[in-house]
Amino acid sequence: MSRWIWPATLTALALAVVLPSPAGWGLAIGLLLLSLGSTAWAAVLRRRVQVEVVLPARLIRGEHAELTVVATNRSRLPATRVRVEVQLPPGGLSPSSLSFELAVPARSTVRRGAPVTAFNRGRWEPVPRPALVGDPFGIHEIATRRPPTAAPVVVLPDVLPVRRIHLPAASPLAEVPDRRSLLTDPTAIVGVRPYAPGDPLRAIHWPATAATGTLVRRETERAWARDLLVVVDLDHDGWERHDHAPEVGIVVAASLLADALLRLRQPAGLLTSWVDRVGEEPRATAFRIAGARPHLDAMLTHLAVAKLHPGIPLPDLVGRDVRRHQPGTTVAVVTGRPGRHLADALRPLRRNGLAPVVVHVAPDQVLRAEVPPTGGCPRIPVASDVPLSRLTL
Structure with missing residues (x-):
């Protein structure tokens, strides 16, 4: 509120009383009306x-x-x-x-x-x-x-086009049969057997039926999973100190998820460790594998606010929360320090029918120095010292 109008009004009134004159009273009354009007106007607008x-x-x-x-x-x-x-x-x-x-x-x-x-x-x-x-x-x-x-x-985070990184789930058929699937792959015929009541008519193998004179049906392999699970290492110990690699790792994870759901039309999920406040015990945070656009938005929002913290070691996170996924699922593990413990955690995944891939994000000199163990899984290097505008995924 203006500090001068009311003191000026009171001064004009005082002068009008001490030195009465028509002009003085006119000025004092005018200032008084102006003060009251402007004050009331501002009070209403407030x-x-x-x-x-x-x-x-x-x-x-x-x-x-x-x-x-x-x-x-x-x-x-x-x-x-x-x-x-x-x-x-x-x-x-x-x-x-x-x-x-x-x-x-x-x-x-x-x-x-x-x-x-x-x-x-x-x-x-x-x-x-x-x-x-x-x-x-x-x-x-x-x-x-x-x-x-x-x-x-x-x-x-930035979402870059994925052209160089080829994951197993991006192929037309995955590499491991899914023993738990309820569906079958009609292109993967493994043999024939006699037709039984209740079998679908479309499964009848007509050439074999004509040759044998009895109804014969095709026996096909069960369908294979084409899901993608991205595991992002948010543990401090999983990255080099004073390096831009964690931010590049977030960009890689976001790009893989967006590419799978938007371009390849494949279901995808996300797994990280998480803490709400400093000093709290870290917990695993998982987004189920799904193919809806709101699901992608939720995962990208999670990555947008993700920060490094003293979290769950990556081998523990992988060994504890990944095995339950469907065989044939591609597991893309994004980390800055793959090592022997992670390799030991990835071997059982391969035996269980999953397809783990290690996305190693580090400066170029680290990537060239020595190839870390990955438990027989493919390793995809991504240089973190390249500007994002020139980074190729």
């Missing part, structure tokens, strides 16, 4: 003007978007000046702050936008400062009773 800051719920790292300020005036008086300042999180959105000045007519809504850029993954919440409204004369300025609202925005 209660009836509401401001909201709107951003897209999800952005992709590097994406340009628009931050919109929505000012709603529910009073019969126009709000000729509405000032809004928004502080953007310096770690994820740019620019660092935005300022808006709007004029909102009576009983109307005004929108004003400004460009912003998402440059780091995570969950970011704009912090709007109290919105200020004023009277038409520019005398009073007061904060609205309801502070501006702003919903958080989730910046998703």
